[in-house]
Amino acid sequence: MNAVDVCHLTHSFGPRRALDDVTFSVPAGAFAVLLGLNGAGKSTLFSVITRLYHSQSGEVRVFGASLRRSPLAALAETGVVFQASTLDLDLTIRENLRYHGALHGLSQRETDARQDDELRRAGLHERLHDRVRSLSGGLRRRVELVRALLHRPRLLLLDEPTVGLDAAARREFLAYVRSLRDQRQVTVLWATHLMDEVDADDEVLLLHRGRLVRQASAGRLVRETESGSIAHAFAALTG
Amino acid sequence: MLRYTRAFIGIMRREGLRVIRQRGRLAAAIVRPLIWLAVFAAGFRNALGLSIAPPYQTYILYEVYIVPGLAAMMLLFHAMQTSLSMVYDREMGSMRVLLVAPLPRWYLLAARLTASTLVVLPLVVGFLLVSRLWGVRPPGWGYVAALPALLLSGLMLGAFGLLVSSAIRQLENFAGVMNFVIFPMFFASTALYPLWRIEDASMWVATAARLNPFTYAVELIRFALYLRMDWLSVAVVTGAAVVFFGLAVLGYEPARGWALARNDS
Numbered sequence: 001m002n003a004v005d006v007c008h009l010t011h012s013f014g015p016r017r018a019l020d021d022v023t024f025s026v027p028a029g030a031f032a033v034l035l036g037l038n039g040a041g042k043s044t045l046f047s048v049i050t051r052l053y054h055s056q057s058g059e060v061r062v063f064g065a066s067l068r069r070s071p072l073a074a075l076a077e078t079g080v081v082f083q084a085s086t087l088d089l090d091l092t093i094r095e096n097l098r099y100h101g102a103l104h105g106l107s108q109r110e111t112d113a114r115q116d117d118e119l120r121r122a123g124l125h126e127r128l129h130d131r132v133r134s135l136s137g138g139l140r141r142r143v144e145l146v147r148a149l150l151h152r153p154r155l156l157l158l159d160e161p162t163v164g165l166d167a168a169a170r171r172e173f174l175a176y177v178r179s180l181r182d183q184r185q186v187t188v189l190w191a192t193h194l195m196d197e198v199d200a201d202d203e204v205l206l207l208h209r210g211r212l213v214r215q216a217s218a219g220r221l222v223r224e225t226e227s228g229s230i231a232h233a234f235a236a237l238t239g
Numbered sequence: 240m241l242r243y244t245r246a247f248i249g250i251m252r253r254e255g256l257r258v259i260r261q262r263g264r265l266a267a268a269i270v271r272p273l274i275w276l277a278v279f280a281a282g283f284r285n286a287l288g289l290s291i292a293p294p295y296q297t298y299i300l301y302e303v304y305i306v307p308g309l310a311a312m313m314l315l316f317h318a319m320q321t322s323l324s325m326v327y328d329r330e331m332g333s334m335r336v337l338l339v340a341p342l343p344r345w346y347l348l349a350a351r352l353t354a355s356t357l358v359v360l361p362l363v364v365g366f367l368l369v370s371r372l373w374g375v376r377p378p379g380w381g382y383v384a385a386l387p388a389l390l391l392s393g394l395m396l397g398a399f400g401l402l403v404s405s406a407i408r409q410l411e412n413f414a415g416v417m418n419f420v421i422f423p424m425f426f427a428s429t430a431l432y433p434l435w436r437i438e439d440a441s442m443w444v445a446t447a448a449r450l451n452p453f454t455y456a457v458e459l460i461r462f463a464l465y466l467r468m469d470w471l472s473v474a475v476v477t478g479a480a481v482v483f484f485g486l487a488v489l490g491y492e493p494a495r496g497w498a499l500a501r502n503d504s
Contacts (some may be wrong), residue, residue: 050339054492075341086333088253090260095253102249103340103347105242 001063003028003155003187004049009058011044018044020210022058026189026203028154031181033198033218034191035234036207042191043083045207046159049189050080062155076104079148083159085140089133093124093143096132097150104151111150118146122176138169145177149186156180159191170197195231204230208238246342251354257324258358268317268359272309272366276373280305283431292433294465306375307461308430310363310385314393315453317359319421322400326407338491345488352401352484356393363389367464381464388463392456395476398483399452405490423447428454452479 004026011019019041026032036042047053049060051071060067062074087096094115101111119125122142132140141161148156158177162170174197181188190197198204200219205212214221214237218230225236258265284301295303328334337347367375367382377385403416427447429437434454438445448454452475459472 050335052335052338072341072343075339078339080335080339082335086336088257088333091253091256095256099249099253100336102245102252103337103342105245105341107245 001028002026002061003030003063004189005059005061006045006049007059007061009045009048009055009060011041011048011053011056017210019048022207022210022212024205024212024215026187026205028063028187029181029185030203031178031188031199031201032190032203032205034189034205034207035193035195035198035230036191037193037238039209040193040207041210042193042207043159044210046080046082046157046191049157050078051075076151077154079151079153079156081141081144081148081156081158081161083161083163085144087132087140087143087147090131092129092131093119093135094128096143097147100147101150106151114150114152115146118149122146136169137164138166138173141165141169141173142176145173149180153186155187155189157189157191160193161190162192162194162197195229195234198230206234206237213237243342243346246340246347247350247354250337250347250350251357254351254354254358264320265362268313268362269366271316272313273369275309275312276302276306276370280373292435294462294467294469300374302370302373303375304433305431306367306370306373307464308428308457309370310367310389310460311392311396311430311453311457312425313363313366314356314359314389314396314456315421315425317355317362318393318396318400319403319416321355321397322404322407323416325401325404329404344491348401348488348491349484352394352397356390356397359393360386360389377464378466381466384463384466385460388459391473391476391480392459395452395456395480395483398480398487401487402483402490405487424451424453427451428457430454430457452476455479 002025006022006024009019009022010017022041022045034042034045044053048055049062049067051067051074055067063077065073065077067074088099091099094112097115098108098111101108101114106114116125119128122145124139124142124146127135127139132143135143156177162173165173177188177190180186198218200217200222202218204214204216204218204221206214206221216224221233221237222228222230225233227233227236280302325334337351338344340347364382364386367385403420407416427444428451429448430453434445434448437448455472455475458469459476462469462472
């Protein structure tokens with residue numbers, strides 16, 4: 001079964017076409033990288049997959065649930081880490097997580113039990129009662145990741161999650177998300193413009209000016225374009 | 240049903256924590272009407288004669304007259320500040336957390352509106368009680384009767400704020416809201432002067448006051464506080480709340496993209 005099916009998706013802002021007939025599927029359990037420069041349409045695509053926008057034409061399904069016909073089932077399967085931080089800075093980690101848990105129908109007790117587990121894994125359990133404002137950028141991202149996983153979604157969307165992090169925090173965060181995929185079979189759709197975040201085995205969705213240029217594993221793209229790296233392959237495919 | 244209840248409790252808890260944590264805002268919310276009462280009313284009490292008019296059964300001091308209007312002003316400011324924080328949340332992204340929850344969007348907005356109104360009610364009641372020190376002493380049951388009036392008025396003004404927040408794209412535009420929404424709504428109403436006084440001064444302003452839903456919120460609270468029912472105000476405030484909320488839900492519809500920044504990448 002596919003985690004995400006996007007079929008002929010088109011979305012415009014006035015005269016500007018942000019997504020142009022985009023079609024792709026991400027198989028369950030994959031680590032897929034949505035690769036594109038700024039302005040390629042990555043955030044718009046994420047906004048449609050999370051129902052912040054309705055698709056103007058085309059269809060999106062998350063684990064078979066159509067966003068148009070059964071949006072709540074699709075959203076229940078989806079965890080999101082947005083590009084900009086979406087935590088309440090004046091609330092503690094626990095309060096932020098409880099708020100999210102409640103929005104997903106979890107009782108406070110369930111939320112606390114789950115968050116203890118997740119925070120321990122993320123190395124944050126000792127800071128549970130700290131206000132988010134006092135956390136570094138890297139830790140805030142981790143809290144957002146913990147939050148996104150709280151309702152145990154099968155699909156995890158991350159929109160340029162490493163923006164603003166230093167090199168070490170970036171590597172660490174990426175490794176942590178990869179480990180999640182490996183350990184829990186969570187399907188990951190990771191949007192980025194940073195080529196060094198792509199591994200050879202990753203499924204790459206190459207988005208350029210609102211169009212999906214190519215979908216294949218990173219290794220295959222490099223081989224096919226006879227380039228030395230995914231950055232060169234990207235340059236070759238996007239002209 | 241349990242999901243809906245839990246979500247509402249979660250939203251309520253968050254709104255409560257935010258109000259408590261924002262000390263400056265909390266202090267301003269309480270001090271603002273007291274300054275009006277202590278300074279403005281003291282200055283005007285001799286300048287303005289008030290005749291006997293319902294719901295009052297005797298001549299009243301000006302302080303007594305403006306207290307319901309100041310209670311409504313607290314609700315108005317709170318509604319507008321909440322709507323400002325929604326614009327901020329949208330720019331900063333935390334509104335997305337609410338809107339991607341697996342619940343119908345109208346419900347999420349209604350829950351946030353209700354929670355935001357409920358958290359301010361204790362402050363308004365506190366102000367009404369403190370105003371007893373200025374000789375504003377409605378009957379004891381008036382405070383109880385005022386609660387549903389305050390809630391309904393708060394929901395109407397909150398829905399209006401929600402509508403404003405759906406229409407405003409950037410924080411910078413909010414100063415305009417202060418000038419063109421809050422001030423006209425407050426001054427062209429019966430909060431500070433009775434309608435017959437306004438009619439004496441300007442028919443044009445009196446007409447604006449009659450068309451202003453805030454006037455009916457003020458009167459609803461005023462009548463309730465003195466254990467009287469003003470059905471016209473109930474009807475106008477309820478109707479306005481429904482219309483504003485309906486339009487706000489449309490404004491936040493995914494089809495319209497709820498006015499996200501259009502230069503998305």
